[in-house]
Amino acid sequence: MTTDLPSPPPATLHDPFAPLIAQPADALLGLIALHRADPRPGKTDLGVGVFRDDAGRTPVMRAVKSAEARLAETQDSKSYLGAEGDAAYTEALAAIIFGAHRATGRLTGVQTPGGTGALRLGAELLARANPAARVWIGTPTWPNHGPIFAEAGLEVRSHRFFDPATGAIDFAAMVDDLAEARAGDVLLLHGCCHNPTGISFMPDEWRAIADLCAARGLTPFIDLAYQGLGDGLADDAAATRMTFGTLPTALLAYSCDKNFGLYRDRVGALWVQSAGTATASLVRSNILTLARSLWSMPPDHGAAIVRIILESEALRTEWEAELDTMRARLNALRQAIAAADSRLAPIAGQRGMFAMLPLSSSAIAALREDHGIYMAPNGRINIAGLRTDTIPAFAAALLPHLDTAGEAR
Ligand SMILES: Cc1ncc(COP(=O)(O)O)c(C=O)c1O
Numbered sequence: 001m002t003t004d005l006p007s008p009p010p011a012t013l014h015d016p017f018a019p020l021i022a023q024p025a026d027a028l029l030g031l032i033a034l035h036r037a038d039p040r041p042g043k044t045d046l047g048v049g050v051f052r053d054d055a056g057r058t059p060v061m062r063a064v065k066s067a068e069a070r071l072a073e074t075q076d077s078k079s080y081l082g083a084e085g086d087a088a089y090t091e092a093l094a095a096i097i098f099g100a101h102r103a104t105g106r107l108t109g110v111q112t113p114g115g116t117g118a119l120r121l122g123a124e125l126l127a128r129a130n131p132a133a134r135v136w137i138g139t140p141t142w143p144n145h146g147p148i149f150a151e152a153g154l155e156v157r158s159h160r161f162f163d164p165a166t167g168a169i170d171f172a173a174m175v176d177d178l179a180e181a182r183a184g185d186v187l188l189l190h191g192c193c194h195n196p197t198g199i200s201f202m203p204d205e206w207r208a209i210a211d212l213c214a215a216r217g218l219t220p221f222i223d224l225a226y227q228g229l230g231d232g233l234a235d236d237a238a239a240t241r242m243t244f245g246t247l248p249t250a251l252l253a254y255s256c257d258k259n260f261g262l263y264r265d266r267v268g269a270l271w272v273q274s275a276g277t278a279t280a281s282l283v284r285s286n287i288l289t290l291a292r293s294l295w296s297m298p299p300d301h302g303a304a305i306v307r308i309i310l311e312s313e314a315l316r317t318e319w320e321a322e323l324d325t326m327r328a329r330l331n332a333l334r335q336a337i338a339a340a341d342s343r344l345a346p347i348a349g350q351r352g353m354f355a356m357l358p359l360s361s362s363a364i365a366a367l368r369e370d371h372g373i374y375m376a377p378n379g380r381i382n383i384a385g386l387r388t389d390t391i392p393a394f395a396a397a398l399l400p401h402l403d404t405a406g407e408a409r
Contacts, residue, residue: 027143027377035374043372044394046385049195049353050263051229051326054387061261063319067308071301081300083291085111089303090269092310097227097237097254097271098244107244108284109271110291111298115225115255116144118270122221122251123152124290125272125283126186135186135221136178138162140356140378142195145188145223154186162197164358167346171205175212183217189243191224191252192236193352196380200230200351206239210246220247225255228323229330230351248275256306258353259323265302333383333391340395343402347383356380363401371397 031047050058084090090109094102112118126133135149138161146156159177163170181187189209192200201209213220220243227236244250249272256267272287274280291298309315330353337355338348347355357379359367367373373394375381386394 031374031376034368038372038374040372042390042393044374044385044390046373046375046381048385049258049382050384051258051261051330051353052382052384054329056385056387058261058263061319061322063309063315063322064260064262064305066318067305067312067315070308070312071304075304078300080297083110083288083297085269085298086300086303086307087111088311089307092307093254093256093269094271096233096310097224097240097252099234099237099241101241101245103244103273105277106248106275106280107271107273108280108287109269110284110287111303112253112268112270112291113295113298114257114266114268115223115253116148116268117266117295117298118253118255118268119145119148119221119223120152121270121287121291121294122253122272123149123154124294125287126219126221126251127152127154128286128290130184133184133186133219134182135188136181136218137188138174140196141188141190142223149188157181157185162199164356167197167199167350167356167358169199169201169205171201171208175208178212178216178218181216181218185216185218186221186251187213187218188221188223189239191222191227191240193226193230194350194354195225195352196354196356196376196378198347198350198352198355198383201239203238203242206242207246210243213243213247219249219251221251221253223253225253226258226352227254228259228320229327229353232327233320233323244273247273249273256302260302260306260309260319262302262305265305266299267302267306268298330383333386333388336388336391337383337386337395340391341399341402343399344395353382353384354380355383357398357402359398359401367397367401373397 028047035043035045052058090111094109112121134155134157136157136159137145139158149156160170160173222240222243224240227233230236240252252271254269257263272283274283309319334348338345359379364375364379
């Protein structure tokens with residue numbers, strides 16, 4: 001049987017899509033394709049933000065495999081759960097994030113498709129509550145942050161916080177820039193393991209940020225996408241706990257996609273803390289109607305896996321041990337990179353999967369072309385893309401280019 005394609009429409013037909021403007025291709029996805037097409041055996045992918053083991057793989061965690069087997073055996077229905085998703089998942093997750101002390105009556109949480117879904121749902125809620133709110137985001141940040149808030153209709157403003165020359169925090173610059181923030185504005189913060197810089201605020205800086213939010217009427221929106229991959233589950237949640245414990249209102253976007261290795265299963269959650277219980281129920285009803293129009297209900301599989309792991313003592317112990325191994329690998333690689341040259345020393349004190357190297361765009365291109373080393377266009381590297389035995393070659397390729405730091409990127 002032949003299937004003839006319909007003939008093209010007459011040229012005079014109105015095309016409703018003609019006004020669209022072509023969008024730039026995603027730089028990281030382009031990098032995946034380039035890396036895949038590179039035939040050199042020693043090529044190194046430091047671009048994509050997924051954890052890799054020492055063999056370069058991103059395996060399914062053992063605790064996840066066991067939970068999946070348990071789910072397949074015991075799940076007797078795939079009927080709808082509702083816009084809030086799996087409430088037992090959200091509850092089990094809240095315990096590892098917020099600990100024992102939660103403003104239960106004022107804190108409301110729902111399951112979302114990944115951390116991205118949580119950020120977008122929070123952005124839609126903020127835009128609905130106060131369309132004039134501006135969202136302050138430190139530069140550099142995860143490239144999706146700005147578009148998520150802008151697409152929800154909110155104005156996005158940038159502030160400084162990081163000095164690329166020293167690889168350290170410039171807190172005074174952050175406070176200076178935030179002098180322009182108005183009451184009702186939102187301050188986006190990475191809860192731990194900053195993407196792309198790997199730097200963390202010190203506890204006293206977090207307290208100063210909370211004081212600033214309280215004094216100026218700003219709402220903190222914490223993005224916690226790497227809990228357990230920095231200093232440990234409790235330590236990585238410390239800033240979130242302090243912020244929620246200190247301030248009447250705050251939002252948290254959470255991702256289980258890195259710390260449970262569930263990337264494509266899209267597992268996240270959003271929590272919103274309100275000043276009072278009446279507002280909390282307003283918030284919840286608005287979150288649920290927004291979620292209903294965005295995705296109706298979040299995908300269940302990954303969240304069910306996380307719930308099964310967190311509700312089983314044995315699986316939770318296994319997951320925590322695997323997470324400890326992942327974190328130890330990242331931190332050992334950090335030490336080894338830092339030991340290669342004093343200019344790389346700040347990397348040892350940074351945390352999480354990423355670091356940002358002060359490289360010009362021509363240096364980034366040369367590393368790719370001459371050495372098969374692939375990294376994001378802003379000089380971000382995924383630490384987990386390295387191996388202890390590849391670090392000397394990586395450092396040898398990199399060091400001549402570090403002298404070009406300061407050139408335009
Ligand atoms: C800082 C940050 N927030 C949120 C996310 C989103 O994670 P998810 O894949 O769960 O949407 C990422 C993913 O890379 C991230 O780096």
